[in-house]
Amino acid sequence: MRSQEDGLRDRVAEFVRTRVMPCEPVLDAGGPHAAAVLRELQARARQEGLWALPLPSELGGQGLPFAGYARLAEAEGASDHGPAALGSASLLDATMLWKHGGDRIRGRYPARLAAGELRACYAMTEPDTPGTDPFATATRAEEQPDGSWRVSGRKWFVSGAGGADLVTVLARTDGEPGDREGLSLLVVPTDSPGFHVVRELPVLGAGGQWEIRFDGVGVAADHLLGGRGQALPIAAERLRLGRTLRCLRWLGQAQRAFDLMCVRACSRTGSRGALAGHQLVQSHVFEALLALRTTRPLVHEAAAKIAAGLDAHVEVGLAKVAAARMLQQVADAAVQVHGAAGLGPDTPLPALLRTGRAARILDGPDELHVTSVARRVLRAYEGGAT
Template sequence: MTQGEPQCPPDIAELRQRVAEFVRERVMPQEPVLDGGGPEARAVLAQLRKEAKDAGLWALPHPAELGGQGLPLRSYAHIAEVEGASDHGPAALGSASLLDALMLWRHGSPPVRETYVPALIAGELRACYAMTEPDVPGTDPVRIATRAEPADGGAWRISGPKWFTTGAADADLVTVLARTDGSAPDREGLSLLLVPTASAGFRVVRDLPVLGAAGQAEIELDQVTVDADHLIGERGKALTVAGERLQLGRTLRCLRWLGQAQRAFDLMRARARSRGPLADLQLVQRHIFESLLALRTTRPLVHEAVARLDAGLDARVEVGLAKVAAARTLEQVADAAIQVHGAAGLGPDTPLPALFRTGRAARILDGPDELHITSVARRVLRTDPA
């Protein structure tokens, strides 16, 4: 168990150790290939998924009735950190599809649930979520330009651009936020529609590297038609479904960022200890201290958000605090580890550049720091103290 984390039950601790070893021994050595994308990366990922299934580590947080192993959030949280120590851990172990599978299962029509959810959990399909658009602030989704108009037979015809859509290049399905009624700034009238990426009129416009790393894309929907039963949730009520998804998604990402920050910390400590004089330098000791302080103070915030979500309570304040703290911690610890490594920390022989890049991007993607800071502060100012 990592310091600052709630007590981990013995059976979960053993499972956590197995996941940590799988990520460390099987996933991390393949990161250069996986980072590169393309056919070779897909082949490696398929092999890792087979190994995870053979090891009994596949789809740990997915509901058992849908083909997963049914770990509740508070139990899975102990595992998510070590699983997320590599960006590719969740995909290799089958938990990356959790948000999409839960959203479609809870809010999709029977045909959507039966057709897509089991295949997502089995790793046979890949899904992504398209919300952000060029020239529209990501913090103000009511102003999106993508529209869905009624078509024959109750179908929908969707047109508009999206960008910074994670995993779109390899996705089979994309959930699109579009306006079906009214106009900006109405909060009502936004709907979610599930689009198979093989649909006529759907295309990936270009990759959008984030600080040089692949994985994001700009997409375009040009009169893409989907059946009426591909509406996710109620017409005009997309923000309710999106809010549910965002709270869980941000919390899971916080756990994974903690795992990556811990990885950077371990590399920094090993580097200092392997270079005798380094460990004796007070400035290096300060890097170690400040990084440990960040980890130890952030971890309880993240697990507080987990506990409230698991209990079905309003966790908007806790998730906002955790998201800002975890993103800052990853950036801070990775930066310190690079400094201690010197030039070696900038090159391709360690994962530190990728960890730093993730930390820096985390402070903007999935809601910038400023959004969470103002949102939490306003909410606290409106409520009485506990």
């Protein structure tokens, strides 16, 4: 018997398949036309009751618990533009500001983010420091006599910074680069004097990542997120949720690539019949399906632990590595079965393959997660414990 959740998932999948995917070429190109098309999709999502499903009801969302949203996130994420069209792209920023911001931040930004009136981004990685080591952060926020802050430094690979209204920036408020203390998060309106978008950073030819610079940007005292020196617990909370969301969406994208591969195998014929009759093609299908089926439980285990408020460090690390590798593998197999057509502009496969490859570096490279998970597991065995 189908549940209400199954029906909602089907509605989300149908919306992404029939409304969002046909608009992908326009949305990928960016610019005013893309913005207008996105607004039309968002209006349609509101009309169909699909807008901001996982956002808190206090912010105008539908308050769907994360445990329920996890299944929808796969269908929503089958297109890179699905979360923005359906109003869940602001989930990380809106909930972070709502949970950790002071009265002014809570009153000014989260609801407008949830409504799609504002866009936010998150700036952590720097050009001249290892992205895997937040303690090396060199961007500095100096406290002023009136309690405000002045931020100076550079950040890069900031998703969506080119069109953002707000940026939450990781900066050093005390100590020196390398110190394990003294890191804070500040919320900076991007129309502040001294804030600059330096350049877009195409990832394997695709846009969306940016380098930004802070030249003595003034930040109000009440735009400190959490408290002074409290950045790392907030950042870790955000990263665990963000990585799990991306894994769920990568599952949706891998399923899309898998479906395209199977359709191609059954419809493409040559002198020896359909591709589906070739053992090597069958091998691609089997290995891709195996990767999908073995990765999905890992990702949903991580999502379930986060939804329950449990420690999910190991589960998120396993899921992130497995999902990134899986998306790259499945998309690559789909390209191979399509042949030259899989390399061209007539399918989404080049974009899916690019996402899979980039996923193994961005948001923490495989090596970081492998080491982190292994260390945590081995601690349980130290001293002869079993």
